[in-house]
Amino acid sequence: MKVYTHFFKINETEGFRWRTLLHFGNSWDCIGSIVMKNPGSSTFTKEVPVSKPEVLEGLSRYRFKELNWYEFSIDPTMRYVASLFAYKYGLDDPAQLSGVIQIFNLFYIKDADLTKAKQKAEKYGIPPLFNDALQMTQYDIDHLIAPVYLGFGSLAYSKEYGERAKLIFDAAIKLEGCNYLSCKFHENFYYHPQWLIPFGKNYHNGLLTLLRFKQETFYPTDADNAILNIPRNTISRSRVKSIESAVLENFPTRRYDNNRRLKSNENAAYGITIAEGYIEVRQAFEGKSKTAQPKASDSEVKKTLEDRGYISEKNWLGRKRLIDFGNTDSEIIEHVRTEIQELFKELEIYHWNS
Secondary structure: OEEEEEEEEOOOOOEEEEEEEEEEOOOOOEEEEEEEOOOOOOOEOOOOOOOOHHHHHHHHHHOOOOOOOEEEOOOHHHHHHHHHHHHHOOOOOHHHOOEEEEEEEOOOEOOOOHHHHHHHHHHHOOOOOOOOHHHHHHHHHHOOOOOEEEOOHHHHHOOOOHHHHHHHHHHHOOOOOOOOOOOOHHHOOOOOHHHHOOOHHHOHHHHHHHHHHHHOOOOOOOHHHHHHOOOOOOOOHHHHHHHHHHHHOOOOOOEEOOOOEEOOOOOEOEEEEEEOOEEEEEEOOOOOOOOOOOOOOHHHHHHHHHHOOOEEEOOEEEEEEHHHHOOOHHHHHHHHHHHHHHHHHHHOOOEOOO
């Protein structure tokens, strides 16, 4: 796989990565498109424009004005995108793909930290090619080639980007090869490949999404049997307690209430609980007897958690089994620790006086 893109520097450390292409094999035919949140960690392999004539000839099919193309590194999300389309086409290995996958995004600030990326987008706006966000989104819509996977996650329902997501959705459902989508926007799951590929197959809605995309129908055949055969892993109570303790030890200054709950700061509206073999999220309050009062941001948090593979049930906005984070104890502990750090960043914008 090779990665080609346009890049517009904002300053020495920040910029817009736009019109990213994943190229496989020798063909330059487009084999699909994906729309996600924003560009992540991929960066220059060499900070000089592509100059090979045979590569430029292939890229010319995707040209917009006289812009330089750059070769970028392969980041984890791109590998998951490749795996998603390999699954779609019934291939055992993404290396067997042949052609180009187009990557589009809801916004184009390059930053793997979504919270920081959104803040930068507010400051820097859109790539300098466009007059406004609507023109930028319309360009993406006009260049979608099916099959199109929509993986913008919780941003589908966000105040800042929900309108763009809906415009793209309205265009995608009209394309042949996108019959896996319901015509009702809210009935679809917009899972990001970073969750869908490594973890989604072990969850009802994740596996259903994969089957829909592969079979190009909202009602895939044999889905019920496939879902019934999802592995139900078990873990001993003593092992659970050991893992929970090891996870909590990483956050000595973030604990509150019974020391099994964590929050990013004193004014955080949402807390994380590590207990009974789960990582769970709900409003941050002390004492079991207190009942959470509905908060306007609860629905946003639910969508954010759903995008990360959490299930909303009981009094929890989202909960997920610890065992789903890895196979060995050390792997689970490390992945849950990283998850908590990422959740702190996702949830820190919500506080009690908002």
